Amino acid sequence: MKMALAVLGDPIAHSLSPVMHEAAFAHLEMDAGYLPLRVEKENLPEALEGLKALNFTGVNVTIPHKVAVMELLDEVDERARKIGAVNTIRQEGGRLYGTNTDGEGWYRSLVQDYGKEPRGEDVLLIGAGGAARAAAHTLREKGCGRLVIANRTPEKAALLAEETNAEVMTLEEAASSLDQFQLLVQSTAAGMSPGIDVRPIDTTGLHPGIFVSDMIYNPWKTALLQDAEKAGCRFQNGLGMFVHQGAAAFEFWFGRTAPAEIMENAVKNALRT
Known part of the structure; x- marks a missing residue:
């Protein structure tokens, strides 16, 4: 059958x-x-x-x-x-x-492209919706270091931060603090087709020492990932x-x-x- x-x-x-x-x-x-x-x-x-x-x-x-x-x-x-x-x-x-396999799926993909598990590393997570929740809880399970959540709606970020023992930053604070992180995770719809020129934060502070994980795969390379590439960052999309x-x-x-x-x-x- x-x-x-x-x-x-x-x-x-x-x-x-x-x-x-x-x-x-x-x-x-x-x-x-x-x-x-x-x-x-x-x-x-x-x-x-x-x-x-x-x-x-x-x-x-x-x-x-x-x-x-x-x-x-x-x-x-x-x-x-x-x-x-x-x-x-x-x-x-x-x-x-x-x-729910979203968190595990994202983490498997991250380890594959990053080349290692981010145990003890400092992570900036942009967003506080379903995909962000999956990533935040998985990162905590897997033993990441400092976890900071930045979101357009601070109240949602605060709720997720309380659940996952994380900190909260505004998007502006996060953009000016990128040198503090080894991993940037982008979980919002910013940059998704048709709004392909939208960036979730100001990317001026991107540096080669930060790995950028954008959960979007249409377009294949978002504006954020294009900026990451120009800054010499390693990165992945959401495929x-x-x-x-x-x-x-x-x-x-x-x-x-x-x-x-x-x-x-x-x-x-x-x-x-």
């Missing part, structure tokens, strides 16, 4: 998750399929019941359902509870189990995070190693077309 998986969201037509996971299934010769399913907010409870009735193996969850879905599941793991969102669900025996969160979801569903390189190549090919 063919295993059925999906991604739930609204909108959903733009999602590259089907391309990525179908490539993994084909490579491993798995009898499985992956569908993009548009689900409006008010229909989310019925959609989850439908997944159980149709015996779906699992689903990914994207905007705008990551928070709302939590109260509809039978069990949510500690990682997802800390982050406050679920992006991956496994179905077993009519019960739905939720986790690796997308691929590795998908790989971690695959492992949550099937209990086996995901073919991350195959998945990454499939996404790159889709972005080129």
Whole structure:
């Protein structure tokens, strides 16, 4: 019997998750399929019941359902509870189990491109939304040093800082303090298409000793990353995070190693077309 998986969201037509996971299934010769399913907010409870009735193996969850879905599941793991969102669900025996692979996916990508784990290093995190929450909690789990959060809304930064034993700076303070950090993590929508000229902070203070991780991958190189390149910084975009969160979801569903390189190549090919 063919295993059925999906991604739930609204909108959903733009999602590259089907391309990525179908490539993994084909490579491993798995009898499985992956569908993009548009689900409006008010229909989310019925959609989850439908997944159980149709015996779906699992689903990914994207905007705008990551928070709302939590109260509809039978069990949510500690990682997802800390982050406050679920992006991956496994179905077993009519019960739905939720986790969040965003933080782990981003961290795997960071270590791959940075060449090491940032244990004990000082990190500036820009943003305080869902992606920032995933990164902040993961950084704390993995043993980063000083963690500073800068956000357009200081109140949201303060709440996340309290949860993760971090400090808070304004965006202006952060921009003038870049020489204090070894790692800059950008988790907001600043620089995303169509606003490709937007920068989350003033980049004048960028220096070669700071690694810049921008979670955006469309455009491929944001204005922030262009400035980082000019300043002699090493950097990464968000493609690796997308691929590795998908790989971690695959492992949550099937209990086996995901073919991350195959998945990454499939996404790159889709972005080129």
